[in-house]
Amino acid sequence: xxxxxxxxxxxxxxxxxxKQLTSKEIYKLAHSxxxxxxxxxxxxxILEFIFWGVxxxxxxxxxYKIYEDLNLETFLQVFTVFHYIILIAFLYxxxxxxxxxxxxxxxxxxxxxxxxxxxxxxxxxxxxLAIIVLVSFVINAKIFSNPEKHLDIINPDNLAMDLSQIVTxxxxxxxxxxxxxxxxxxxxxxxxYGIFLRKLNKNxxxxxxxxxxx
Amino acid sequence: xxxxxxxxxxxxxxxNQNIAHKICRVYTTNxxxxxxxxxxxxxxxxxxxxxxxxDSKFSxxxxxxxxxxxxSLYRKSTRRVKTQDISDxxxxxxxxxxxxxxxxxxxxxxxAIHKLNDIDKAxxxxxxxxxxxxxxxxxxxxxxxxxRVKMNRAKEKLKNILNP
Numbered sequence: 001x002x003x004x005x006x007x008x009x010x011x012x013x014x015x016x017x018x019k020q021l022t023s024k025e026i027y028k029l030a031h032s033x034x035x036x037x038x039x040x041x042x043x044x045x046i047l048e049f050i051f052w053g054v055x056x057x058x059x060x061x062x063x064y065k066i067y068e069d070l071n072l073e074t075f076l077q078v079f080t081v082f083h084y085i086i087l088i089a090f091l092y093x094x095x096x097x098x099x100x101x102x103x104x105x106x107x108x109x110x111x112x113x114x115x116x117x118x119x120x121x122x123x124x125x126x127x128x129l130a131i132i133v134l135v136s137f138v139i140n141a142k143i144f145s146n147p148e149k150h151l152d153i154i155n156p157d158n159l160a161m162d163l164s165q166i167v168t169x170x171x172x173x174x175x176x177x178x179x180x181x182x183x184x185x186x187x188x189x190x191x192x193y194g195i196f197l198r199k200l201n202k203n204x205x206x207x208x209x210x211x212x213x214x
Numbered sequence: 215x216x217x218x219x220x221x222x223x224x225x226x227x228x229x230n231q232n233i234a235h236k237i238c239r240v241y242t243t244n245x246x247x248x249x250x251x252x253x254x255x256x257x258x259x260x261x262x263x264x265x266x267x268x269d270s271k272f273s274x275x276x277x278x279x280x281x282x283x284x285x286s287l288y289r290k291s292t293r294r295v296k297t298q299d300i301s302d303x304x305x306x307x308x309x310x311x312x313x314x315x316x317x318x319x320x321x322x323x324x325x326a327i328h329k330l331n332d333i334d335k336a337x338x339x340x341x342x343x344x345x346x347x348x349x350x351x352x353x354x355x356x357x358x359x360x361x362r363v364k365m366n367r368a369k370e371k372l373k374n375i376l377n378p
Contacts, residue, residue, distance in 0.1 A: 107354045
């Protein structure tokens, strides 16, 4: 007899839970508010979309003067339209992936679908970070192609320094800013993954383990 | 229509609520967490009930939704105050007479199950509930062969915990 058989017998004979709920109590529970991981992943995703959506409005108007000074206004207009089309596309994908989640699916498929919702948001964040890098690159390329002409942009306070010093300081400060931004994002995602996704990733990996080795 | 559906759900769930209680005992170790998970399972069952077409038994469908909730949707609250461990208390003794040895074995079993990972917990739970491999593999989304291999490993782990 297998050692587990006696435990299985104890399992089968285990008494019913002494807190048997009445249908009235079940009704109350069924209509209460969910605090599931999926709900949190959805809420955080929406907050991120809002964050990246409104970030343009938080940038002071003076910043846009750079585009005027560099004759990049058309670039900015075209880019803004493009940016909002991408935002809508991502929102659509995000919502579609979210509504695709079904608890009747098998566990592996379910976790995969939940992670897909999160991935959609991640790709949107990567897209935004890439755009920041791209736009900075365009502005820098424009400025440094003719630094003397754009001296007032890279040296707005009119510091008494020679051009090469100003260029060096400008580049170093930009690099530091990029590193600070990336570290902040890294910490934010470490937190999200730690709190909400560790369990899902772990369980998905556990379910995929044997399939990969076969 | 909605009222009929609701009444049918409440009656189905009331009759089968022990499935949810057992899953809560497997996946949680204190009464507060048990209640939290039970609540989430109830919410998810009700939310998904309109899609339940009745081509399988309610209990079969409930196993899947409840297990999926425990494995993929439930997040342990970090704000939880430390409460007594469920394995250490006389756990939910009902008024029906119950064999002392079996009670001890059941406590040891739950205590051992709590040491397994989420997927092994599901495998062992389905084994204890006498579910066929086909149903286990379909519920978890792995092949029948893998379900067997994983089950054997999970059982070995459980045996080692029970009889070190």
